[in-house]
Amino acid sequence: MRHGVMSITAFYGDPIPDKDAIELIAQAVASGCTFFDTAQAYVAEDPVSGKLLWNEEVLGRAVATIGRDKCKPPLK
Numbered sequence: 001m002r003h004g005v006m007s008i009t010a011f012y013g014d015p016i017p018d019k020d021a022i023e024l025i026a027q028a029v030a031s032g033c034t035f036f037d038t039a040q041a042y043v044a045e046d047p048v049s050g051k052l053l054w055n056e057e058v059l060g061r062a063v064a065t066i067g068r069d070k071c072k073p074p075l076k
Helices: 018-030 055-066
Strands: 002-004 035-037 043-045 052-054
Touching: 018 055, 052 055
Parallel strands: 002 035
Antiparallel strands: 043 052
């Protein structure tokens, strides 16, 4: 099973907080999802700080928390 994580930071409203994104990805892993699709193009500006939020960085923090052995981020 796979999950696209584009909407965590970009394109569908404001980005969700890292804590919530990591929890969402952890729940997907617990449900059997092991493959997460992301791309460098999935970036958004934080509406408060103006900082760029890179989707791949959020996924990386989630993988570090969950365990790399439990999920497979794609290499592009």
